[in-house]
Amino acid sequence: MLEPFAAQVMALEANYLRVRLDHPGPDGRRLLLCTRRARLAHGGLKVMVGDRVGVEGCDWIEGRAAVGSLEPRRNQLQRPALANVDQVLVVMALAQPAIDPESLSRFLLSAETAGAEVIPVLSKADLVSDQQQQQWLDRLVGWGYQALAISRHDPAGLAALEDRLSRGVAVLCGPSGVGKSSLLNALVPELQLRTAAVSGKLQRGRHTTRHVELHDLPAGGLLADTPGFNRPELPADPELVAQLFPEIRQQLEAGVRCRFRNCRHLQEPGCGLQRQWERYPSYVELMG
Numbered sequence: 001m002l003e004p005f006a007a008q009v010m011a012l013e014a015n016y017l018r019v020r021l022d023h024p025g026p027d028g029r030r031l032l033l034c035t036r037r038a039r040l041a042h043g044g045l046k047v048m049v050g051d052r053v054g055v056e057g058c059d060w061i062e063g064r065a066a067v068g069s070l071e072p073r074r075n076q077l078q079r080p081a082l083a084n085v086d087q088v089l090v091v092m093a094l095a096q097p098a099i100d101p102e103s104l105s106r107f108l109l110s111a112e113t114a115g116a117e118v119i120p121v122l123s124k125a126d127l128v129s130d131q132q133q134q135q136w137l138d139r140l141v142g143w144g145y146q147a148l149a150i151s152r153h154d155p156a157g158l159a160a161l162e163d164r165l166s167r168g169v170a171v172l173c174g175p176s177g178v179g180k181s182s183l184l185n186a187l188v189p190e191l192q193l194r195t196a197a198v199s200g201k202l203q204r205g206r207h208t209t210r211h212v213e214l215h216d217l218p219a220g221g222l223l224a225d226t227p228g229f230n231r232p233e234l235p236a237d238p239e240l241v242a243q244l245f246p247e248i249r250q251q252l253e254a255g256v257r258c259r260f261r262n263c264r265h266l267q268e269p270g271c272g273l274q275r276q277w278e279r280y281p282s283y284v285e286l287m288g
């Protein structure tokens with residue numbers, strides 16, 4: 001093997017980058033603690049978790065090396081700051097705290113900005129009836145999603161989620177207290193992440209996850225937990241908004257055509273878009 005070695009950034013730690021080699025080193029070592037080569041700074045780019053990098057100067061005994069190059073990103077999420085994301089799991093609890101459709105919709109739209117696959121994950125399914133779960137799953141079909149209802153106490157649900165995860169980078173998003181860290185713990189058994197009890201009457205969990213970090217999943221792939229934040233950002237540019245709605249994308253993919261190529265699907269003559277879907281009023285509002 002010849003340096004530089006291809007690797008992916010798993011975590012940022014003060015002055016160091018923790019990276020995972022695509023192919024194990026001579027002694028089977030996969031994880032290395034790296035400094036940054038000075039020339040990296042000249043590009044002006046900050047290395048992010050998820051970045052693909054070139055690693056050199058490997059000290060296999062100490063597990064140290066240096067990151068000397070950074071590959072262009074396929075995509076990136078702002079919150080959490082994560083590069084090269086394949087799947088965004090938007091986690092919302094079915095209860096405790098009760099699911100809020102507006103908040104769920106906003107998290108989904110924000111997740112769509114990365115251009116990665118978005119999977120709604122309805123957590124704490126053990127707290128509601130099968131009928132309530134099904135109502136939400138059906139409602140999300142109307143939003144263009146094949147969602148999953150899961151509980152950390154239900155191995156079948158967790159297995160269904162694992163099946164949906166690709167071998168790339170996945171990230172858990174959603175407000176705090178919905179069970180993201182519990183889910184990561186269930187999927188990566190050796191992890192003992194702190195999970196906070198839902199605090200007090202507000203039914204909101206405390207923020208316990210402070211940094212973004214990728215974890216190896218037993219079946220392959222990487223998964224990041226994220227700190228909870230309760231109001232994700234949406235793009236200000238209306239041109240980008242239509243892209244965030246699977247309801248619109250799916251119609252266009254199915255061959256729906258509008259008279260104008262840059263149709264905003266509002267009042268334009270000759271707009272071919274079918275508007276009988278639940279979130280159309282939200283779309284109109286966002287196009288404000």
Ligand SMILES: Nc1nc2c(ncn2[C@@H]2O[C@H](COP(=O)(O)OP(=O)(O)O)[C@@H](O)[C@H]2O)c(=O)[nH]1
Nearest residue numbers: 151152176177178179180181182195196197198
């Ligand atoms: N009933 C139930 N409670 C859960 C489940 N998953 C997590 N919780 C509880 O929800 C609270 C918040 O969990 P945590 O994983 O810290 O949420 P996070 O803030 O999204 O990371 C904790 O009290 C967990 O015990 C679940 O599947 N069912």
Ligand SMILES: [Mg+2]
Nearest residue numbers: 180181208209
């Ligand atoms: Mg957490």
Ligand SMILES: [Zn+2]
Nearest residue numbers: 258263265271
């Ligand atoms: Zn249109």
